[in-house]
Amino acid sequence: MAQRRQSSHLRRNLVIGALVLFVLYSLAGFLVLPWWLKRTLPDQMEQHMGWQAGVGDIRSNPFTLGVEALNLSAQDSDNEKVVGFDRLYINLSFFELIQGVVGFEAIELEEPFIRLDLLEDYSVNFARDFQAASAREGGKPTEPGEDQAPPSLYFQQFTISGGELLFRDFTQPEMAEFRITPLDLTLSDLATWQRDDRSSDYHLQAALGNQTIEWQGNLSITPLYSSGNLAISGVDHKTLGHFLAPYFPYDLRGGKVTVRSDYELQAANILYLSTSNGRLSVEDLAFAPDKQSDQPRLTTASIAIDDIGFDLNAREARVGQIILEQPDIMLARNKAGEIDWVAALDAFAKNGRKTEADTEEPAPAPAAAKEPFRWSLAGIKVSGGRVLWQDQQPASTAELSLDQLSFSTAGINSEMEDPISYQLETALASGGKLSLNGQLTPQPFTLEAAISGSDILLAAFEPYLQELANLAVAGGTLGLDGNLDLDGQQEPLTGTFSGTAEVSGLSLQLPGSNERLISWQTLRLAPIEYNVHPARLEIGTVTLAQPAINLVRNANSIHNVEKIVRQSEAAGTSTSPQQDTGEDAPFIFRIGQLMIEKGALDYTDRTLDPVFTTSLDQLNGSVIGLSNVSPQQGKVSLKGQVGGSASVEVDGTIGTLGTEETSNLKLTLKDFSLPALSPYLGRYLGYGIDSGKLGLDLDYKVTGSQINASNRVVMDRLGLGQAIASKDAVNAPVKLGLALLRDSNGVIEVNMPISGDLDSPDFRVGQVIMRTFVNLLAKAATSPFSVLGSIADLAGLSGEELGQLSFEPGTARLAPGEAEKLAVLADALLDRPDLLLNIRGGVSPSADGLVLLRNELAAGSGELSEQDWEEARKAYLSGERSLAPEVLNNLARARGASMQEILRDTHNVPASQLFMLDPSRNAEVSGDGKVIIGFTLDVR
Numbered sequence: 001m002a003q004r005r006q007s008s009h010l011r012r013n014l015v016i017g018a019l020v021l022f023v024l025y026s027l028a029g030f031l032v033l034p035w036w037l038k039r040t041l042p043d044q045m046e047q048h049m050g051w052q053a054g055v056g057d058i059r060s061n062p063f064t065l066g067v068e069a070l071n072l073s074a075q076d077s078d079n080e081k082v083v084g085f086d087r088l089y090i091n092l093s094f095f096e097l098i099q100g101v102v103g104f105e106a107i108e109l110e111e112p113f114i115r116l117d118l119l120e121d122y123s124v125n126f127a128r129d130f131q132a133a134s135a136r137e138g139g140k141p142t143e144p145g146e147d148q149a150p151p152s153l154y155f156q157q158f159t160i161s162g163g164e165l166l167f168r169d170f171t172q173p174e175m176a177e178f179r180i181t182p183l184d185l186t187l188s189d190l191a192t193w194q195r196d197d198r199s200s201d202y203h204l205q206a207a208l209g210n211q212t213i214e215w216q217g218n219l220s221i222t223p224l225y226s227s228g229n230l231a232i233s234g235v236d237h238k239t240l241g242h243f244l245a246p247y248f249p250y251d252l253r254g255g256k257v258t259v260r261s262d263y264e265l266q267a268a269n270i271l272y273l274s275t276s277n278g279r280l281s282v283e284d285l286a287f288a289p290d291k292q293s294d295q296p297r298l299t300t301a302s303i304a305i306d307d308i309g310f311d312l313n314a315r316e317a318r319v320g321q322i323i324l325e326q327p328d329i330m331l332a333r334n335k336a337g338e339i340d341w342v343a344a345l346d347a348f349a350k351n352g353r354k355t356e357a358d359t360e361e362p363a364p365a366p367a368a369a370k371e372p373f374r375w376s377l378a379g380i381k382v383s384g385g386r387v388l389w390q391d392q393q394p395a396s397t398a399e400l401s402l403d404q405l406s407f408s409t410a411g412i413n414s415e416m417e418d419p420i421s422y423q424l425e426t427a428l429a430s431g432g433k434l435s436l437n438g439q440l441t442p443q444p445f446t447l448e449a450a451i452s453g454s455d456i457l458l459a460a461f462e463p464y465l466q467e468l469a470n471l472a473v474a475g476g477t478l479g480l481d482g483n484l485d486l487d488g489q490q491e492p493l494t495g496t497f498s499g500t501a502e503v504s505g506l507s508l509q510l511p512g513s514n515e516r517l518i519s520w521q522t523l524r525l526a527p528i529e530y531n532v533h534p535a536r537l538e539i540g541t542v543t544l545a546q547p548a549i550n551l552v553r554n555a556n557s558i559h560n561v562e563k564i565v566r567q568s569e570a571a572g573t574s575t576s577p578q579q580d581t582g583e584d585a586p587f588i589f590r591i592g593q594l595m596i597e598k599g600a601l602d603y604t605d606r607t608l609d610p611v612f613t614t615s616l617d618q619l620n621g622s623v624i625g626l627s628n629v630s631p632q633q634g635k636v637s638l639k640g641q642v643g644g645s646a647s648v649e650v651d652g653t654i655g656t657l658g659t660e661e662t663s664n665l666k667l668t669l670k671d672f673s674l675p676a677l678s679p680y681l682g683r684y685l686g687y688g689i690d691s692g693k694l695g696l697d698l699d700y701k702v703t704g705s706q707i708n709a710s711n712r713v714v715m716d717r718l719g720l721g722q723a724i725a726s727k728d729a730v731n732a733p734v735k736l737g738l739a740l741l742r743d744s745n746g747v748i749e750v751n752m753p754i755s756g757d758l759d760s761p762d763f764r765v766g767q768v769i770m771r772t773f774v775n776l777l778a779k780a781a782t783s784p785f786s787v788l789g790s791i792a793d794l795a796g797l798s799g800e801e802l803g804q805l806s807f808e809p810g811t812a813r814l815a816p817g818e819a820e821k822l823a824v825l826a827d828a829l830l831d832r833p834d835l836l837l838n839i840r841g842g843v844s845p846s847a848d849g850l851v852l853l854r855n856e857l858a859a860g861s862g863e864l865s866e867q868d869w870e871e872a873r874k875a876y877l878s879g880e881r882s883l884a885p886e887v888l889n890n891l892a893r894a895r896g897a898s899m900q901e902i903l904r905d906t907h908n909v910p911a912s913q914l915f916m917l918d919p920s921r922n923a924e925v926s927g928d929g930k931v932i933i934g935f936t937l938d939v940r
Contacts, residue, residue, distance in 0.1 A: 029062020037067070045074055049126075050133040051082060065092035076129060085112040086162075096154050103154035111162040112183075118169045151192065155200075158187040165206075169242065176242050180208050187219075194222045202228075211235045223268040229277075231260040237286070249348030250341075253296040254286030261308065271312065278308025289344040297340070301326035307378065317375040326384040327405075333391045375414045382407040385426075391463070398463035401429035416442040432456030432477065438484075445488030451499070453480045458506070466511070469564050474516075476506035482528065492533050500526040510563055517560060521546035536588040545597045553605040587628070589657065594623040596638065608679035616642050621650070628657040636665060646672035646694075660704040669696035674718055684774045686729030688721035705759040711769055715748040730778045737781030739939040740788065744831040750776060784937040788828045805899065806930035809844070810851025812894040815930045822899065826907030836913050836938040837903070841896025842920035843888045844931045849876060852887055892919030895933060 038058045045053040056071025066089065073084040087110040096103025117125035163183030169176045183206045190200035204215040217228010234256050241252035261278035282303040286296035307320030332340045385405030391398040405426040412420055423437040432455045438448040458465075458476040465471055482499015502525070508518040522545045529538040552560040599619030605612040621638030634654035642648050649668045655661030674681075674692035682688045695714035700707060718738060741748045752772045780787040785803035802825060806815035829835055843849075853876050858864050875881035896916055903909040915938075924932040 025062055029060055033060045033062070033067070034058040037069070041069075041072075047137065048133055049074075049076075049129045050136070051076055051129065052079075065094055065097075066090065076125065077132075080115065081113065082115045082125065082129075083113060086110050088112075093154070093156065101152045101154050103156065104158070105156045107155065107158045109160045109163070111164070112160060113164045113166070115166045115168065118167070118171055120170050122171060153192045155187060155190040158185070158190070160185040172242070172245060178208055178239065180206050182207060190219060190221065192221045195220065199225065208239065209236075211239060217263075223266065225266045227262075227264040229260065229262045231258075233258045233260075249345045250298075251288040251291050251293070252286070253288050254284050254299070256283045257281070258283075273310070273312040275308070275310045278305075278310075280305040280308060289340040293340075297330040297332075299326075299328045300324055301384075315371050315373045317373075319375070319377045321378040322380045324380075324382045324385070326386075327382060328386045328388075330388040330390065332389075333393050335392050337393055373414065377412045379411050380407065380409045387426075394463035394467050396463045396466065398461075400460055402426040402434075403429050419446075428456060428460065430457045430460035445486070445493075447484065447486040447495075449484040451480065451482055451484055453478060455479065458503070470511060470566055471517070471564060472509045472511045472513075474507040474509050475519075476508075477504050478502070479504070486532070495532040497528065497530040499528055500524070501528060510560060513560075515552070515560070516548070516550045518550075519548045520544055523547075534588070536590075538588075538590045538592075540592045542591055542594045543597070544595065544599070546599070547596065548600040549602070551601060551603045553603075553607055555606045557607050589626075589628045591626040592624070594626065596621055596623075599640065605679065608683060610679055612677075612679035614643050614676055616640050616648065617644075623654070626654065626657060628659070630656045630659060630661065632656040632661075642669065642672055643676055646670060652700075655703075662701055662703045665698075665700045665702070667696060667698040667700075669694065671695070674715060675721075678721070680770065682721075682724045683726050683728050684730055684770070685720070685724075685734045685777070686726055687723055687734060689718065690721035691719035692717045702758070705757050706755070707758055708755045709753065711752040711754065711772075713748075713750050713752060713769075713773065717746045718742070718748060730774055730781075732778040732781035733939070734777060734781060736784060736937060736939045737777040737779075737787075739832055739834045740780040740784050740937070741777065742832060742834070744833065752776070788825070788937075803936075804932050804934040806926060806932055807895055809847040809925075809929060809931050810855065810891070812891065812898045814898075819902070822902050823907060826903050826909045829903070829909050829913050830907075833910075833913070834940050836915060836940060837909075838915050838917050838936045838938055839896050839899050840917035840920055840933070840935060841892040841894070841899075842923035842931070842933045843892045843895075844923045844925050845888060845921060846877070847925045847929060847931055848888060848891055848923075849883060852883055852891070853881075856883070888921065889919065892921065899933075899935070 034057075037060075038055050041055055041058075042053040045051040051074040053072065053074035055069055058070070059068045060066065068090075069085075069088045071084075071086060072088070074082050076082045087108070089106065089108040089110075090104060091106040093103035093105045115125070119125065119128065161182070161184050163185070164179065164181040165183055167178045167180065169178075184204070186201075186203045188201050189198065190202075199218040199220040201218050202216065204213065206213045212231075212233045214231045214233075215228065217226060219226045235258070237252045237255045240255070240257060241248075244252065258281045259279070261275045263275045264272070266272040280303075282300070285298075285300045285303060287298040288296050302323075302325045304323045304325075305319060305321075307318065309318045310316070334340075383406050385402075385407070387402040387405060389398070389400045391400075403426065405424075407424045408422065410421040419439040419441045421437075421439050423435075425433070425435045427433045432453065434451075434453045434456065436449050436451055438450055440447050456478040458478055459473040462471075462473045465473065478501070480499060480501040482497055482501075484495065484497045486493060486495035488494075503523045504521070506518070506520050506523065507516065509515065510517060522543070524543045524545075525539050525541075526543075527540045529540075530536070550560075554560065596619055599617075601616040601619070603612075603614050603616075617640065619638060619640035621636075621640075623634055623636050623638075625632060625634040627634075632655070636650055636652050636654060638650040640648050647670050650665060652665035653663060654665075655663045672694040674694050675689045677694065678689040693716045695716070697712035697714075698709060699711075700709040720735060720738070738748065741750065743749070750773065752769060754768050754772065756768065788802060802821055805818045805821060807813065807818075808815055825837070829837060850873060853872065854864070854869060857869070857872055861868075872881060876883075896919060900914050900916060903914060904911055920933070926932055
């Protein structure tokens with residue numbers, strides 16, 4: 001009985017004890033734990049982080065092992081909210097606990113808030129606050145041991161819903177903030193110990209406005225393993241621009257980036273990471289070289305890259321084809337020669353360069369040799385592109401635009417040893433098309449390119465032409481077709497270009513002028529063979545169809561072609577060929593033949609009044625064998641028309657170009673109308689040219705810059721017109737000079753050899769010939785008998801002797817040998833019908849008078865003693881005695897009549913060419929006592 005009562009008391013006590021424990025457990029779980037947590041949590045945040053925290057309410061259920069916290073909020077030392085949430089629910093797993101595992105059946109975090117600040121020193125606010133709180137407590141943060149195993153934790157379900165992450169970046173001059181919301185995470189079946197049979201699943205979703213991140217897959221902690229896929233979509237240019245700013249030199253103005261990839265990560269004994277099925281797409285990308293640009297200068301409609309993969313262990317990356325649609329890039333070069341994109345990159349590199357103190361780091365230990373990193377690219381494809389080039393460095397801004405640009409390449413890999421095929425096609429906005437295709441091998445460098453261009457307007461390149469010459473392009477197109485091969489396997493680079501080129505419809509003018517300067521219908525070069533090293537250019541045939549040059553000498557005596565050369569170049573150093581120093585092989589140049597078809601040259605001289613104009617047209621012919629390699633003799637054969645009626649021919653040889661070898665050229669001109677030269681000849685003759693034809697036979701030998709030439713000039717029926725007032729007119733009787741030079745057929749033929757230095761600015765061939773002829777004409781007019789003497793070949797008689805006759809004193813009898821002079825003079829008069837001879841008889845009162853006086857005295861006395869004669873002579877000379885007045889007059893007339901009679905009756909000179917002048921009474925006396933009588937020439 002007592003034993004039964006004792007057993008009953010024990011059961012009652014156990015029940016009571018259990019009830020007490022249950023009550024205590026319930027009180028602790030429902031009341032004490034929430035009270036303790038609500039009080040301890042803010043203290044812990046204050047102690048370890050320095051934050052002021054508050055919790056709205058905390059509830060716990062000791063029977064479900066669940067804890068719920070509501071409305072937590074914490075502020076940092078700046079009284080800014082740093083973390084918080086609306087609700088946190090944690091539910092422990094009883095069955096996991098009894099197995100020694102801290103297991104969570106559920107963790108639910110609703111609308112959490114985290115503010116993450118990236119500070120100026122690239123630390124974060126959480127680490128800063130933790131370190132500051134530890135320093136106040138006088139302790140040091142503990143670091144986990146390297147071999148410390150993670151605690152046994154199990155998460156059956158972990159969820160975050162409606163989260164918000166506020167990221168603030170203080171590393172750049174202006175603070176930027178990014179608010180990521182909502183932030184949702186689902187994690188299930190996660191354990192911190194190794195499980196071979198299963199792994200956790202996770203799913204993360206986050207958004208920054210319209211920018212989203214989705215990350216899903218499976219996860220294992222021990223060992224660390226994860227596989228899944230990551231997708232980042234719609235990341236806009238503002239977000240990208242902010243994070244790329246420290247590492248990117250350009251200003252991002254637009255674009256959205258989407259990237260997706262599968263991945264596999266494992267960290268056990270070795271780190272394993274690989275990605276596959278990656279894809280990157282960019283839409284509406286826009287860049288500018290700098291923030292000062294008023295508009296984007298690089299845009300694309302889209303960029304797409306497929307099949308992106310990476311294998312860390314294999315050290316290999318692969319990229320599918322890169323596809324760019326409608327890329328549009330503008331490049332600009334300023335006056336200083338800086339290209340905007342390159343200048344921005346250089347400035348970025350300069351500003352971003354570390355100081356020497358920053359770069360002083362210990363030398364790294366030698367790394368073990370690793371397998372080289374390999375990569376491959378399936379190819380590049382560009383469509384609908386445009387490249388705009390704006391160049392302000394030339395005097396006038398150049399602008400070239402490549403439109404409808406398409407470009408593609410085959411696959412490329414890191415070995416860089418396989419040939420890469422490529423193709424490029426584009427059209428110039430100004431006109432024309434261009435294409436290239438072939439193969440490129442990067443290492444060692446080789447290039448094969450088929451180049452084709454058609455209808456390329458040359459006017460677009462005018463600013464660059466004006467850098468070299470003062471020319472404006474009024475018209476013209478370029479076409480070319482050929483193959484370029486380059487080989488860089490050895491130094492120096494070698495290569496060849498072979499093909500054809502043609503410039504059609506070219507028209508060049510001086511800037512600001514509407515006058516045509518140089519033009520042609522076509523210039524075709526075929527075939528062209530160019531060798532890079534040693535440099536050699538060979539052109540089979542150069543065909544120049546209908547070339548035309550309009551050469552004008554302006555009123556200031558400057559030719560329009562002289563204005564082509566810019567003043568800075570004209571005043572520069574000598575352009576003589578550079579001598580070969582032996583270090584580099586000389587440039588080799590050859591042209592098989594130059595064919596000219598229907599060439600024309602118009603010449604206008606505005607320095608004259610009236611203006612002189614003439615033309616050379618219908619020029620046809622060839623120049624065969626031009627080269628700068630000795631020995632080379634080019635052959636010239638050209639024919640054309642001058643002034644519409646005259647014919648001109650040029651034949652000869654051209655020595656090796658750039659050497660001192662002699663070139664020999666002969667020019668023949670026939671039937672050129674002399675009145676066309678009236679503005680030139682009239683300026684020097686003082687008369688216009690009314691009629692006549694000109695013929696030329698010119699033979700020029702040029703050695704280096706030295707010229708030696710013979711010039712045979714033939715003027716047929718040259719007739720003078722009205723007198724012209726000219727300060728340059730020769731001061732001589734021009735008509736007489738022409739009459740002296742003209743033969744019986746009315747032809748003037750003269751030979752004028754000249755020589756000089758073509759490099760001398762004072763030496764001009766045409767001017768030298770003109771002045772030589774005028775000087776010859778002046779000499780003929782002022783010394784007519786010397787001209788007759790040289791033309792008639794007087795067998796040793798000088799011109800001075802031909803212009804006078806000697807008579808025996810006191811008689812009309814010619815001195816011995818004087819009759820021959822009259823014969824020569826008669827021939828000259830007969831050959832020149834327009835030439836007139838003025839005959840003036842004459843006497844010497846002393847020489848002739850003494851002879852006549854002695855004859856008179858001897859006739860009256862028979863014999864005259866010497867004494868009587870001496871007395872009579874003295875009296876005559878002193879004027880005390882004289883002859884009859886008619887005696888000397890009759891002798892003078894008799895002498896003139898004698899010369900006229902001999903020329904008219906003996907030599908058949910027409911009387912119309914002989915004129916008697918009033919006799920002279922002061923004739924000269926020669927040293928041997930002969931009386932000299934001169935005569936003069938005149939012209940009708």
